[in-house]
Amino acid sequence: MEWREAGAGDPVLFVHGFPFHSAMWGPQLSAMPPGWRGIAPDLRGFGASEGPPESVTSMDAFADDLARLLDHLRIEQAVVCGLSMGGYVALALWRRHRDRIRAFVLCDTRAGGDSPEAAEARRRLAERVLAEGPAAVADGMLPRLLSPNTARRSPGTVEFVRAMMMETRALTMSRALLGMAERPDSEAMLPEIDVRTLVIVGDEDVITSRGQADMLARGIRPATLAVIEGAGHLPNLEQPAEFNQLLSEFLVGLPSEARVA
Numbered sequence: 001m002e003w004r005e006a007g008a009g010d011p012v013l014f015v016h017g018f019p020f021h022s023a024m025w026g027p028q029l030s031a032m033p034p035g036w037r038g039i040a041p042d043l044r045g046f047g048a049s050e051g052p053p054e055s056v057t058s059m060d061a062f063a064d065d066l067a068r069l070l071d072h073l074r075i076e077q078a079v080v081c082g083l084s085m086g087g088y089v090a091l092a093l094w095r096r097h098r099d100r101i102r103a104f105v106l107c108d109t110r111a112g113g114d115s116p117e118a119a120e121a122r123r124r125l126a127e128r129v130l131a132e133g134p135a136a137v138a139d140g141m142l143p144r145l146l147s148p149n150t151a152r153r154s155p156g157t158v159e160f161v162r163a164m165m166m167e168t169r170a171l172t173m174s175r176a177l178l179g180m181a182e183r184p185d186s187e188a189m190l191p192e193i194d195v196r197t198l199v200i201v202g203d204e205d206v207i208t209s210r211g212q213a214d215m216l217a218r219g220i221r222p223a224t225l226a227v228i229e230g231a232g233h234l235p236n237l238e239q240p241a242e243f244n245q246l247l248s249e250f251l252v253g254l255p256s257e258a259r260v261a
C-alpha cells in the first residue's frame, strides 16, 4: 500500500472517494494545522497501491487494509476523514476496528446501502468499464461531481478530477463498484458511534444529498453538520480554504479522550 503524508503530530487518516486516489487530498495535506500529521493512502488497486486480486473489493477489505496500515505506522488511533466511498470505508472501519478511530470527518457520504436498482446499475457499470475502459465511468460521473460554479470558475479542477479518474485501472473500478453494490446498510449502526464527528456536505452535491448528510448528523449523537456553499461532491477540492478551516477548527477543538461519555 502506498500513501502520501505531511505534517507531524496526531494522525488524520484521509480516505479517498471513488474512483480517485490520494492526490485528491493535496489541498489538505499542504495545510495541516501545527501538531497534526495527515496520512492519505491509495486504497487497494487505486493510485500507486497494488491489487485488487479478489473478484469484489469490499468496503471491509479496504477497512482491514487501513487497520494494517495503522499497525505498520505504529498508530493506535487516528481521526478518520472519508469522502463518499471513503465514508463507506470509514463506516466499515467502525464496524471492524472501532478502537482505532479517535474521531470522524464524514464528507459527502451516506450511511444507507444501495437500493436494488442502484446496485444493479453498479453491476452493469462494473461490466461496462471492463469492456470500455475508465472513460465509461469518468464520462458519466464528471458532469455530476462538481458544482456548476466550480466547472465555470476552475477548469483546472475539472481537468485534475478527470485525470485522476482516467488514471484508475478499469479492473480496480470494476471490483470497487461491485464492492459498493454489496455494502451493508449502516443506518442502524449510527447510534453506536460515540466519537466526535463532523459531517460535511457541498450544498450543490447531486451524488450524496444534503438530506443524506442530515441523516448522518442526526444519527450520530456527537455529530455536527457543516454545509459548504458553492461546492458539489468534492468540497475539499472545490472550496479548499473553507474545507480546511472547518477541518482545522474541528481538529484543534478535539479533546484527547476519543469517546463521548
Ligand code: MLT
Pocket (backbone or CB within 6 Å): 016, 017, 018, 019, 083, 084, 085, 086, 180, 207, 233
Ligand atoms: C464516490 O465519490 O466515492 C462515489 O460517488 C461513491 C458512490 O458512487 O456511491
